[in-house]
Amino acid sequence: MNKKLAVALSGGAVLVLALSGCGDDGNEKLDSWAKTVCDSVEPQSKKIASANTAIQAQTADNSKPEDVKSTDSKAFQDMSDAYKAIGAAVQKAGAPPVDDGETKQQNAVKELNGISAAYAGLKKQVDALDTDDQGKFASGLDNIAGELIKLGQSGNNALKTLEEGDVGKAMQKQEGCKNAGASPAAASG
Structure with missing residues (x-):
C-alpha cells in the first residue's frame, strides 16, 4: 500500500534538481548570489533525500501502520521545513543580478513556499x-500518494525560470548546488 507513496515521493525530489542549473560563465555578482543560495540549498536537499529514503525504507520492510504513519509524518514535516528554508534562502539572497531577477526570485520563493505548505x-x-x-x-x-503525484507534477516553472541562462550557469558552478542535485536524484532513482 505504501509503495505508491514512495514512488510518488520520488517525483518531489525533482523539484530540488531545478535549483542545479548547468554550464558555466563568469560574473562575480551573480556567482556570489549563486553561492549564497546554493550554500543553503545543499543541507536542505539532503534533508529531502533523507525523508525520501525513510519512506522508501519502511515501504520495503512492510512496516506496521503506526510506524508508516510516524515515518511519513516526520518525512513530510522535514520536506515542508526544507522547502521553506530553500524559499527563505532565495528570498534572503535577493534578486539575482539579471534581467527580471526580482520577478524570477519572487516567483521561485512563492513556489517553494507553496510546496512547503x-x-x-x-x-x-x-x-x-x-x-x-x-x-x-x-x-x-x-x-x-495521489496528492504527492499532483505535487510532483504541479510544475517547477518558477524554479526553472529562476535557473535559466546565466543564473543557472552560476548556480551550477557552486558545490552546494552540484551536491544538491546529486542527493535527491540518488534518492529518487
Whole structure:
C-alpha cells in the first residue's frame, strides 16, 4: 500500500534538481548570489533525500501502520521545513543580478513556499489517518500518494525560470548546488 507513496515521493525530489542549473560563465555578482543560495540549498536537499529514503525504507520492510504513519509524518514535516528554508534562502539572497531577477526570485520563493505548505498539508492528512482500520489506512495512503503525484507534477516553472541562462550557469558552478542535485536524484532513482 505504501509503495505508491514512495514512488510518488520520488517525483518531489525533482523539484530540488531545478535549483542545479548547468554550464558555466563568469560574473562575480551573480556567482556570489549563486553561492549564497546554493550554500543553503545543499543541507536542505539532503534533508529531502533523507525523508525520501525513510519512506522508501519502511515501504520495503512492510512496516506496521503506526510506524508508516510516524515515518511519513516526520518525512513530510522535514520536506515542508526544507522547502521553506530553500524559499527563505532565495528570498534572503535577493534578486539575482539579471534581467527580471526580482520577478524570477519572487516567483521561485512563492513556489517553494507553496510546496512547503503542500507537504505540511500532507503531514496533517497522515496524522489524521486511522491505523486501527487497515482498509481505511490503505485508502488514506492512496489518497496521499495521489496528492504527492499532483505535487510532483504541479510544475517547477518558477524554479526553472529562476535557473535559466546565466543564473543557472552560476548556480551550477557552486558545490552546494552540484551536491544538491546529486542527493535527491540518488534518492529518487
